[in-house]
Amino acid sequence: QLALEYDHVKLEKLKVAKSDxxxxxxxxxxxxxxxxxxxxANIEKFHAAQLQPxxxxxxxxxxxxxxxxxxxxxxxxxxxxxxxxxxxxxLMLAIPAKLAGCKExxxxxxxxxxxxxxxxxxxxxxxxxxxxxxxVGGAQAVAAMALGxxxxxxxxxxxxPGNQYVTVAKQIATKYGVAIDMPAxxxxxxxxxxxxxxxxxxxxxxxxxxxxxxxxxxxLITMHEAVIEKVQEEIRKQIQKLPREKIAERALAQSMAIxxxxxxxxxxxxxxxxxxxxxxxxxxxxxxxxHIEHAGSVFIGNFTPESAxxxxxxxxxTLPTNGFARAYSGVSIDSFVKKITFQKIxxxxxxxxxxxxxxxxxxxxxxxxxxxxxxxxxxxxxxA
Amino acid sequence: QLALEYDHVKLEKLKVAKSDxxxxxxxxxxxxxxxxxxxxANIEKFHAAQLQPxxxxxxxxxxxxxxxxxxxxxxxxxxxxxxxxxxxxxLMLAIPAKLAGCKExxxxxxxxxxxxxxxxxxxxxxxxxxxxxxxVGGAQAVAAMALGxxxxxxxxxxxxPGNQYVTVAKQIATKYGVAIDMPAxxxxxxxxxxxxxxxxxxxxxxxxxxxxxxxxxxxLITMHEAVIEKVQEEIRKQIQKLPREKIAERALAQSMAIxxxxxxxxxxxxxxxxxxxxxxxxxxxxxxxxHIEHAGSVFIGNFTPESAxxxxxxxxxTLPTNGFARAYSGVSIDSFVKKITFQKIxxxxxxxxxxxxxxxxxxxxxxxxxxxxxxxxxxxxxxA
Numbered sequence: 001q002l003a004l005e006y007d008h009v010k011l012e013k014l015k016v017a018k019s020d021x022x023x024x025x026x027x028x029x030x031x032x033x034x035x036x037x038x039x040x041a042n043i044e045k046f047h048a049a050q051l052q053p054x055x056x057x058x059x060x061x062x063x064x065x066x067x068x069x070x071x072x073x074x075x076x077x078x079x080x081x082x083x084x085x086x087x088x089x090x091l092m093l094a095i096p097a098k099l100a101g102c103k104e105x106x107x108x109x110x111x112x113x114x115x116x117x118x119x120x121x122x123x124x125x126x127x128x129x130x131x132x133x134x135x136v137g138g139a140q141a142v143a144a145m146a147l148g149x150x151x152x153x154x155x156x157x158x159x160x161p162g163n164q165y166v167t168v169a170k171q172i173a174t175k176y177g178v179a180i181d182m183p184a185x186x187x188x189x190x191x192x193x194x195x196x197x198x199x200x201x202x203x204x205x206x207x208x209x210x211x212x213x214x215x216x217x218x219x220l221i222t223m224h225e226a227v228i229e230k231v232q233e234e235i236r237k238q239i240q241k242l243p244r245e246k247i248a249e250r251a252l253a254q255s256m257a258i259x260x261x262x263x264x265x266x267x268x269x270x271x272x273x274x275x276x277x278x279x280x281x282x283x284x285x286x287x288x289x290x291h292i293e294h295a296g297s298v299f300i301g302n303f304t305p306e307s308a309x310x311x312x313x314x315x316x317x318t319l320p321t322n323g324f325a326r327a328y329s330g331v332s333i334d335s336f337v338k339k340i341t342f343q344k345i346x347x348x349x350x351x352x353x354x355x356x357x358x359x360x361x362x363x364x365x366x367x368x369x370x371x372x373x374x375x376x377x378x379x380x381x382x383x384a
Numbered sequence: 385q386l387a388l389e390y391d392h393v394k395l396e397k398l399k400v401a402k403s404d405x406x407x408x409x410x411x412x413x414x415x416x417x418x419x420x421x422x423x424x425a426n427i428e429k430f431h432a433a434q435l436q437p438x439x440x441x442x443x444x445x446x447x448x449x450x451x452x453x454x455x456x457x458x459x460x461x462x463x464x465x466x467x468x469x470x471x472x473x474x475l476m477l478a479i480p481a482k483l484a485g486c487k488e489x490x491x492x493x494x495x496x497x498x499x500x501x502x503x504x505x506x507x508x509x510x511x512x513x514x515x516x517x518x519x520v521g522g523a524q525a526v527a528a529m530a531l532g533x534x535x536x537x538x539x540x541x542x543x544x545p546g547n548q549y550v551t552v553a554k555q556i557a558t559k560y561g562v563a564i565d566m567p568a569x570x571x572x573x574x575x576x577x578x579x580x581x582x583x584x585x586x587x588x589x590x591x592x593x594x595x596x597x598x599x600x601x602x603x604l605i606t607m608h609e610a611v612i613e614k615v616q617e618e619i620r621k622q623i624q625k626l627p628r629e630k631i632a633e634r635a636l637a638q639s640m641a642i643x644x645x646x647x648x649x650x651x652x653x654x655x656x657x658x659x660x661x662x663x664x665x666x667x668x669x670x671x672x673x674x675h676i677e678h679a680g681s682v683f684i685g686n687f688t689p690e691s692a693x694x695x696x697x698x699x700x701x702t703l704p705t706n707g708f709a710r711a712y713s714g715v716s717i718d719s720f721v722k723k724i725t726f727q728k729i730x731x732x733x734x735x736x737x738x739x740x741x742x743x744x745x746x747x748x749x750x751x752x753x754x755x756x757x758x759x760x761x762x763x764x765x766x767x768a
Contacts, residue, residue, distance in 0.1 A: 035743035042443035042737075049441045050451065057433045059426035059698035067434065067699075070677055072711050084748045120747055156711040174567065179711035183558065198763065204756040211752035238759075242752050289726055293454055300728040303764075305756040308729055311744045312737055314443035315451075315725040327456050327540040327563035329723040339713040341699040342673055344684040345692055353426075353696055359419035360695045363504055364468045368595035368626050372588040372689040375622075379582065380687075 014151045016117065016133040024122035036124055039312035040091055046314030047096045050333035062349020066342040071101035072179075074153065075336060076145035077130075078160030081110035081137050085118035086161075088310065092317050092331065093159050094128040100336035105130055106153065108145060110137020138162075142169035146178045157181070159331065161318070181331055185322030186215035189306055190275035192266065192288070193222045193231070197281035198302055202227075203234030205279055206255070207248055208307055214250035219273065221258040221266055228257045267291055274325040277306045296325045347380050398535045400501065400517040408506035420508055423696035424475055430698030431480045434717035446733020450726040455485035456563075458537065459720060460529035461514075462544030465494035465521050469502035470545075472694065476701050476715065477543050478512040484720035489514055490537065492529060494521020522546075526553035530562045541565070543715065545702070565715055569706030570599035573690055574659035576650065576672070577606045577615070581665035582686055586611075587618030589663055590639070591632055592691055598634035603657065605642040605650055612641045651675055658709040661690045680709045731764050 025033070054068040077093040079086055090107065097105045107130055111117050117135060125133050134152050136144060141152075142162075146169075148154030157179040158170055170180045189209035193202050206218040220231055235252070239245055260266035267288075270278065274294035282288055285300045292298055296319030297309055309315045318331035345353065354373045361369035409417070438452040461477040463470055474491065481489045491509055495501050501519060509517050518536050520528060525536075526546075530553075532538030541563040542554055554564045573593035577586050590602040604615055619636070623629055644650035651672075654662065658678035666672055669684045676682055680703030681693055694701045702715035729737065738757045745753035 031743050032747050035740040035747075038444075038737070038740045039744060042447065042449075045443045046441050046449045046451075049439055052436075055433055057430050057698065059429045060422075063426065063692075063697050065426075065430045065698040067430075067716070073677065084750060086748060088744060088748060177567075177707060179708075183561075200759055201756070201763075204752070204759045208750070208752040208756040211750060238755065242755070243749070244752065248752065286728075292724065293457065294722075295724050297725040297727070300726060303731050303734045303760055304727055304729040305741075305760060307741050307745055307750075307753040307756045308447075308734070308737060309725075309727055310753060311741045313447050313727050313729065314441065314449040315727055320722075323561060324563075325722065325724075327722060330725060332451070332723065334718065334723070338678075338704075338709065338711060339716065339718070340676065340679050340709075341681040341693075341714060342684060343681070343688055343693055343697050343699055344670070345688040345697065347687050350687045350692070353422075353692060356419040356422045356696045357689075357691050357694075359415050360423060360472060361691055363416050363419075364470060364472060365627070366468060366592070366595060366691075368588070368592040368628065368632065369691040369694060371622065371626070372585070372592040372691045375584055375588045376687055376689060379585075 014134045014136055016122065016135060018131070021122050021126040021131070021133065024119040024126060027119035028123045032120065033123070036087070036091070036127065039088070040095065040127065042312055042314035043091055043095045044099065047099050047333055051099065060349060060352055062346035063353055064344045067339050068342065069337040069339050071103065071337055072156050073102065074104040074155040075102045076155035076158045077105065077107045078141060078158060078162055078166060079107055079109040079121060080162050080166070081112065085120050087118070087120040087124040088317065089160060090121060090124040091128065094125065094130050096316070096331065096333050097336050098129055100333050102336055104153065104155070106132040106134065106145070106155065108134045108136050108141035108152070110141070111135040139165040139169035142166055142173055146173035146176050159318070159335070181318060181335055182320055182328050183324055185324070186217065187212045187321055188217040188219070188275055189277040189279065190219040190221060190270065190273055191279040191281060192270060193220060193227050193281040194283055195224050195227060196283040197227060199227065199230035199234045201302055201305070202231045202281055203238050205305055206231070207235060207238055207242060208305070209277070210248035210251035210255065211242055211244040212251070214247050216251040218251065218255040219258065219275070221260055221269060223260050223262065223266060225259060228259065232257070274323045276319045276321045276325060279304070279306060294326045296320050296330050350376055351380060398518045398520055400506065400519060402515070405506050405510040405515070405517065408503040408510060411503035412507045416504065417507070419696070420471070420475070420511065423472070424479065424511065426696055426698035427475055427479045428483065431483050431717055435483065444733060444736055446730035447737055448728045451723050452726065453721040453723050455487065455721055456540050457486065458488040458539040459486045460539035460542045461489065461491045462525060462542065462546055462550060463491055463493040463505060464546050464550070465496065469504050471502070471504040471508040472701065473544060474505060474508040475512065478509065478514050480700070480715065480717050481720050482513055484717050486720055488537065488539070490516040490518065490529070490539065492518045492520050492525035492536070494525070495519040523549040523553035526550055526557055530557035530560050543702070543719070565702060565719055566704055566712050567708055569708070570601065571596045571705055572601040572603070572659055573661040573663065574603040574605060574654065574657055575663040575665060576654060577604060577611050577665040578667055579608050579611060580667040581611060583611065583614035583618045585686055585689070586615045586665055587622050589689055590615070591619060591622055591626065592689070593661070594632035594635035594639065595626060595628040596635070598631050600635040602635065602639040603642065603659070605644055605653060607644050607646065607650060609643060612643065616641070658707045660703045660705045660709060663688070663690060678710045680704050680714050734760055735764060
C-alpha cells in the first residue's frame with residue numbers, strides 16, 4: 001500500500017464511511033456551511049444553463065440528423081490535499097457532474113497523517129450528493145481510477161488539479177483509454193489596468209494569484225508607468241500581511257509588469273498571452289471584453305476580483321493554463337457529457353441522397369461503401 | 385527534406401499554388417462536383433445548427449456570469465493520402481472550422497510520386513474556402529503543424545485521421561501545447577439486427593466497414609441464429625465483388641457475430657462496446673435509439689447505411705473509436721471553438737457575494753484570495 005510508504009498513513013479502509021460523510025457537518029462552522037450553500041446555488045445556476053437539449057435537423061427531405069448530449073457514465077474527481085482543504089474544487093467538479101447526469105461519481109483525496117480527510121471536503125461532497133469518497137492521493141489515486149482496483153472502480157474520465165506527479169499520471173492515464181479534463185500547468189493571472197484602476201485592488205489580485213504556488217505567474221499590463229509604480233508599492237505593503245508571503249514572493253520573482261505603447265499593442269499581448277484568469281480593470285472594460293479572443297475566464301471591472309470566480313460567482317475555476325486557453329475551454333457541463341449523433345433516412349430520403357453517396361464512395365475507391373447504398377436502392381426500386 | 389527520403393518525391397514548393405487550387409475543378413467530373421455540393425450543403429446545415437449564441441445568467445443580483453464560444457484561431461487539418469483520396473474528410477473538418485470562424489485553416493496532405501495531390505482533394509478544399517494546402521504527409525506534417533517551419537505555420541489544434549505514425553505524432557504534439565481532435569484507433573461498426581433486418585443490407589454494412597482496413601472491426605449482434613447464418617451467407621457472396629476483398633477478409637477474421645439471449649443483454653453489450661458506428665436494423669429501432677448511452681454515431685433503421693453518414697447525410701464522420709465513445713464526442717462545431725467565461729460584479733453584488741468568498745477563502749487558508757475581496761468591501765463601505 002503506497003499510502004503507507006509515502007504519506008506515512010496506515011488506513012483500515014480506503015472508502016469513507018457513509019456515517020463519516022454525513023457526520024462531517026458537525027465539524028464545519030455555520031458561517032462556512034452558509035457560504036458553501038450560496039456558492040453551490042450560484043454554481044448550479046450557471047452550469048444548469050449550459051445543459052443542451054437534443055438538436056434535430058432535417059438536412060434533406062427524409063434525411064433526419066440528430067445530436068444528443070449523454071452523460072459520461074463514470075467520472076473520477078481528484079481533490080488535492082496538501083496544505084489547503086480544497087472543498088471549492090469539490091463544488092466546481094461535482095456540481096456539473098451531477099447536473100450532467102453522470103451515474104458514478106467518485107472522489108479521491110489524500111488523507112492527513114491521522115488518516116482523515118478535512119471535514120469541509122467531506123461536508124461539501126455529501127452536500128452535493130457524492131457517496132463514494134476514497135482516501136487516496138497522488139499518482140496512485142490517478143492510477144487506481146484509470147485501471148480500477150479491488151476497492152476503487154475504473155472511471156471513464158478523470159478530473160481535477162494536482163501536483164506534477166498527479167499531472168503526469170493523468171497524461172499516462174490517457175494511454176489506457178481514460179479521458180482527462182485538460183492538460184494542467186501552474187496557475188496564472190493577467191491584470192489589464194488603466195488609471196481608473198485602484199492600485200490596491202490590482203495588487204491584491206496579483207497577490208491572490210501569487211500565493212497559489214511558487215510557480216504561479218502574475219502579470220500586470222498597462223499603458224501608464226504610474227500605475228506600475230503604485231501597484232508595486234501596494235504589493236510591498238500587502239505582501240507582508242500574507243501568511244503565504246514566502247510563496248508569493250517566489251511567484252512574484254518570475255512575474256512581470258508590461259508597459260504597453262497603445263491600446264492595440266496591449267490587446268495583442270493580452271490575446272497572445274491567453275491568460276487563465278484575465279482581469280480588466282479598465283474604464284471601458286465592457287468594450288474590452290468584446291475583443292478578448294483567448295482566455296480562460298475574464299473578470300470585468302474594478303469590483304470583480306478573481307477570487308469571486310474562484311469560489312462563488314457561479315463560473316468554474318478549473319481553467320486552461322499556460323496558453324492552453326488558445327484551444328481549450330474551462331470545465332463546464334460539456335466536460336461531463338459526450339454528444340452522440342443519430343440519423344434516420346427514409347426510403348424517399350435514400351432515393352435522393354443515395355446517388356450522392358454512391359458517386360463519392362466510388363471516387364474514394366471504397367466500393368463496399370457504395371454497395372451498402374446500391375443494394376438498398378435496388379430493393380426500393382424493386383418494390384416500386 | 386523527409387518527403388524526398390520517404391515518399392520518393394522532390395518538391396519545388398510545399399504550398400499548393402492558388403491557381404492549382406482553382407484549376408482542380410477541371411479535373412473533377414461533373415457528377416462528383418454535384419455530389420460534393422449536396423454533401424457540403426447537408427454538412428453545413430447540420431453543423432451550423434450546432435453554433436451556440438453567448439449565454440448569460442445573473443446568478444445573484446449584481447453578479448453577472450457569461451459564456452461565449454470563440455473560434456480556435458489556427459487549426460491544421462491532416463488529410464491522409466495513401467490509396468484513397470479522402471476528400472470527404474476535407475468536408476468533415478473544413479466545414480465546421482469555417483463555420484466556427486477559425487481565422488487560419490491549413491491542410492497538410494501527402495502528394496503522390498509525381499508530387500501532386502488528387503484533384504478531388506484540391507477541388508473540395510477550394511470549394512469550402514481553404515487557401516493554404518501543403519504537400520506534406522505523415523508524422524513530419526504533424527510535427528510541422530505542431531512546431532511551425534519556414535513554410536508551414538504552427539497551429540493551435542490538429543485534426544484528422546492518419547496511420548499509426550500520424551497518430552503517435554499527434555499524441556506527441558500535445559506535449560508541445562498543441563491540442564488534437566481525439567485519440568485515434570482503427571474504425572469499427574456494430575450492427576444490431578432482428579428478423580426484420582435485410583441480411584443483404586447487414587452484410588453490405590459490415591463489409592463497408594471491413595474494407596476500411598485490415599484492423600477494422602465489424603460486429604453483428606442479434607437474438608436470432610438464423611440472422612447470423614443468412615448474413616454470413618450474404619457476406620460470402622458480396623465480398624467476392626469487392627476490389628478491396630483481401631483487406632475486408634483480414635478485417636472479418638477479427639470480427640464477430642454475437643448471439644444475445646434477450647433484449648436487455650443485447651442492450652448491455654451494445655452500450656458496453658460503445659461503437660464508433662452503431663446501426664440499428666430493428667423493427668423498434670427508434671425506441672432502441674432512446675436507450676443508447678455510448679456510441680459515436682447511430683444509424684436508425686434499414687435504410688440508413690453507415691456510408692450515408694460517412695459522406696453526405698450531414699453528421700460528421702470523424703468519430704471516437706475503440707471504446708472512446710464512452711467519454712469522447714465526434715468532431716463538431718464544439719471541436720473548433722473554446723468557451724470563455726466572463727463575469728461582472730457590481731458594488732452591490734460584491735456586498736452580497738463578498739462575505740461568502742471571504743469565508744471560503746479563509747477556510748482554504750488562502751488569505752490573499754480573501755484580501756482581494758476585503759480590500760474592495762472596505763472601499764465600498766468607506767464611500768457609503
